[in-house]
Structures are given as C-alpha cells and as structure tokens.
Amino acid sequence: MIVALYIAAGVVMGVGSLILAWRYRDVRKFLAGAFFVSSGVLFYLWLADVPVPLLGTGFVETPRISAGRAVVHFVLFLLCLYSGFLRKPAA
Secondary structure (H helix, E strand, C coil): CHHHHHHHHHHHHHHHHHHHHHHHHHHHHHHHHHHHHHHHHHHHHHHHHHHEECCCCCCCCCCCHHHHHHHHHHHHHHHHHHHHHHHHCCC
C-alpha cells in the first residue's frame, strides 16, 4: 500500500511540476536550483557508498541507483537552466 501511495504522489507531483514549468519561467528557475542540489546530494551519496532506505518499505536505494538518478537530475538541471535563465523569453 505504501509503494502505491509513493507512486501516486510522484505522478501527481511530477505532472503538476511539468504543467507549471511549461507555463511559468520562474518555476523553471526554481527547478534548476532544486535539480542542481538534488544531483549534488545524490552524487555525494554515490561517492560515499551510502545505501538509502525508502521510508515505510523494505526497499533500499543502492549507491548505483543514486548515481543514475544524479545523472538524470543533472541533465534536468541543464534543461531548466537553459530554459529558465539563458533562453530569451517569448514576446
């Protein structure tokens, strides 16, 4: 049951973030910072070889998963950085 709640919350938050980011440039600026910080934390967890347990479940996120997520978050940071700060706003 907890895993289903995690998945549902992730989908709702992800779709909401995408809708807001598509419409508002300031949201993309915020997401750039958030993705930068999360990619740094995930990269650190991979370097320190720290497994992270998922609250309320028996699952453990391995350092290898943290490394993959760090790469994905860094790519998302670059996309949000470009679209939020570097690209000229449409008239």
